Every structure is written in structure tokens, then in C-alpha cells.
Amino acid sequence: MTTPLLEIEDVVAEYRTGKRTVRALDGASLTVHRGETVGIVGESGSGKSTLGLLIGRLLPRATVFPRGRVLLDGESLLDLPTERLVGVRRERLAFVPQDPVGALDPTLRIGRQLRLALRTTDADPAALLDGVRIRDPERVLRLFPHQISGGMAQRVIVAMAMARKPDLLIADEPTAALDSQVREEVLRLLFGLAAEHGTTVLWLSHDLGGVARHCERIAVMYGGRIVEDGPTAQVLTAPQHPYTAALSAADPARAKDGTRLLTIAGTPPVLTEDEPGCVFGPRCPAATDDCATTRPESRQVEGRTVLCHHPAGAPPGPGGGPVSEPPLAKEDAR
Numbered sequence: 001m002t003t004p005l006l007e008i009e010d011v012v013a014e015y016r017t018g019k020r021t022v023r024a025l026d027g028a029s030l031t032v033h034r035g036e037t038v039g040i041v042g043e044s045g046s047g048k049s050t051l052g053l054l055i056g057r058l059l060p061r062a063t064v065f066p067r068g069r070v071l072l073d074g075e076s077l078l079d080l081p082t083e084r085l086v087g088v089r090r091e092r093l094a095f096v097p098q099d100p101v102g103a104l105d106p107t108l109r110i111g112r113q114l115r116l117a118l119r120t121t122d123a124d125p126a127a128l129l130d131g132v133r134i135r136d137p138e139r140v141l142r143l144f145p146h147q148i149s150g151g152m153a154q155r156v157i158v159a160m161a162m163a164r165k166p167d168l169l170i171a172d173e174p175t176a177a178l179d180s181q182v183r184e185e186v187l188r189l190l191f192g193l194a195a196e197h198g199t200t201v202l203w204l205s206h207d208l209g210g211v212a213r214h215c216e217r218i219a220v221m222y223g224g225r226i227v228e229d230g231p232t233a234q235v236l237t238a239p240q241h242p243y244t245a246a247l248s249a250a251d252p253a254r255a256k257d258g259t260r261l262l263t264i265a266g267t268p269p270v271l272t273e274d275e276p277g278c279v280f281g282p283r284c285p286a287a288t289d290d291c292a293t294t295r296p297e298s299r300q301v302e303g304r305t306v307l308c309h310h311p312a313g314a315p316p317g318p319g320g321g322p323v324s325e326p327p328l329a330k331e332d333a334r
């Protein structure tokens with residue numbers, strides 16, 4: 001077996017601000033092979049951006065890592081000396097942020113920014129813009145960021161990110177600020193270029209439909225862990241984790257016409273330390289006593305990885321199978 005491109009193993013990451021600790025990653029694990037397209041989804045605060053920034057070691061200085069490892073081609077990123085890290089960021093990784101206009105320098109023309117970003121390559125800025133289907137690239141190179149639309153700005157960012165043919169592209173909600181038509185165009189471009197260059201993509205997203213169209217694999221995050229991970233179509237059509245099922249049922253784009261949109265009752269946790277049980281337990285319709293006391297570890301069910309004591313497809317019995325509502329006792333059923 002070849003070494004995976006990326007291995008995130010049991011990472012705990014805590015933001016420390018003054019006396020306050022927020023544990024944004026709580027034992028997150030994810031293995032990604034070369035050329036895969038992986039969508040990472042989960043409610044706001046589940047830790048998606050923290051996971052993405054962790055890979056570039058771009059988290060604030062005050063972030064602490066009580067445990068875990070991040071390996072790129074077998075090399076530990078958390079232990080890399082700064083110079084080598086800068087090289088890895090420049091040559092092997094690329095990031096596409098949520099706000100394209102904010103990511104460009106407002107004081108510099110597009111052409112100057114592209115030339116600065118590409119200074120150690122022989123890439124031609126006009127050809128790059130042409131590659132992301134920007135018409136009249138010579139004119140656009142002379143414009144300032146505020147003179148172009150959000151969609152065009154995101155194409156410029158995609159062109160910059162892909163210019164060095166990175167091994168791994170981390171796109172953090174790259175289309176959240178765009179309207180739906182432009183959004184799909186940008187996604188098609190991004191995934192098209194990635195396929196052309198053999199770039200592996202991690203797309204951090206709230207768009208389950210978009211992930212279903214563009215990513216072969218989906219990883220569902222909750223409370224700083226990946227709670228279900230497998231082939232996108234299978235995970236979305238037959239979720240194993242109750243949280244995946246709830247997330248899928250709460251997605252407006254995926255709801256069938258005329259059906260009521262379900263919401264997930266309760267709020268996501270903000271963790272500060274080790275919790276004894278499953279952190280989805282308080283919101284979970286299938287929770288039992290062991291969910292409150294025992295932390296779920298990863299298990300393989302129906303071709304995917306699931307962190308749940310009662311995944312939908314496991315055989316019934318202790319530690320397996322979904323738990324149905326207990327039938328009403330006769331005297332209660334009056």
C-alpha cells in the first residue's frame with residue numbers, strides 16, 4: 001500500500017484565549033489518498049476550518065495540541081522546522097478561502113498580485129486567467145480587486161491556488177459568498193483543474209448537494225471529530241450515524257418537495273476538555289446509557305468509518321444496531 005497523502009491521527013486542538021479554552025478538535029482522524037476529492041461537512045462550530053488550517057499549521061500561535069499527529073506523505077507537519085514548513089506550504093499546499101475579495105490585497109492590481117504569488121514559477125498570469133475562463137485577461141490584470149465581481153475574484157484566487165499544481169488543495173467554503181449560478185461555475189472550475197493536475201481536494205462545506213456532485217467521499221464532523229466517513233452517495237442515502245441522518249434531513253436543497261424540513265433539536269457542543277461519552281448523545285434520538293458514559297471509537301460499518309455506539313447498519317445487540325424507541329408498557333399505553 002502506498003503512503004497516504006494526508007494522515008490526521010487523533011488530533012486534539014485547543015484555542016487558548018486568556019483563561020478560556022475551546023477544544024475545537026477532539027480526537028479528529030482522517031486519512032486521504034492522492035487524487036481523492038473529500039467534502040467535509042458539519043454544523044457551524046464543528047471544527048472544519050480548524051482542521052483545514054491545522055494542515056497548513058496556520059492556526060493562531062496560542063493553539064495547543066495535547067495529542068495527535070498530522071502527516072503529509074509520512075512527514076510530521078507539527079514537527080517541521082519553520083523554513084521547511086514554508087516550503088511545504090508554497091510547493092505542496094494551496095488554500096482557497098471563503099471571502100475572495102478579502103483574500104486579495106485591495107491596494108494592488110490583479111496582475112501585480114498574480115506575479116508576486118507566482119514569482120518562482122514561469123507561469124504566465126494572462127494564461128492563468130484564461131485557464132479559469134476569464135475573458136479579456138489582459139484588461140483584468142490591470143484592474144484592482146474592488147473593480148471585479150466576487151465570482152471573478154474567486155476565479156483569480158482559484159487560478160493563483162492552482163498555478164503551482166499543488167498536491168493538496170484546501171477550499172474553505174469557497175463559494176459561500178457567491179450566488180448559486182456563479183457558485184456552480186466556480187466549483188466546476190476548481191474540481192476540473194484539480195482533476196487535470198492530479199490535485200487532492202478537501203472541500204470544507206455546508207453544501208451537501210454540491211459535495212454530492214463534486215466529491216467522491218464525504219466526512220461528517222461533529223464536536224471536533226469526524227463521526228462518519230465514506231463514499232458520498234452511500235453516506236448521504238443511507239447514513240450510519242444519527243447525526244449524518246439529521247444533517248441530511250435538515251438540508252433544504254435535499255428535501256423532497258412537499259415534505260417538512262426537519263431541524264436538529266438542541267445546539268452543538270462547545271468543548272473544553274475530555275467528555276466521558278458521545279457528545280452528540282444529548283441531541284441523539286438513538287442514545288442509550290452507554291452513550292452518556294463511553295466515548296465512541298471508530299468502527300467499520302457498511303464500507304465506512306463511523307463513531308457511534310448504535311450505527312444504523314450494525315447487527316442488533318450490545319454495542320450495535322440502532323436502538324428503537326422502547327415499546328410502551330401496557331399500563332402506560334392506556
Ligand SMILES: Nc1ncnc2c1ncn2[C@@H]1O[C@H](COP(=O)(O)OP(=O)(O)OP(=O)(O)O)[C@@H](O)[C@H]1O
Pocket residue numbers: 015016017022023024042043044045046047048049050051060270
Ligand atoms: N481563533 C479562535 N479562538 C477561539 N475559538 C475559536 C477560534 N476559531 C474557532 N474557534 C472555536 O472553535 C470551534 C470550531 O470552530 P471552526 O471555525 O473550526 O468551525 P467550523 O466548522 O469551521 O464552523 P463554520 O461552519 O461556522 O465555519 C468553535 O467553537 C469556534 O467558536
Ligand SMILES: [Mg+2]
Pocket residue numbers: 048049050172
Ligand atoms: Mg469554518
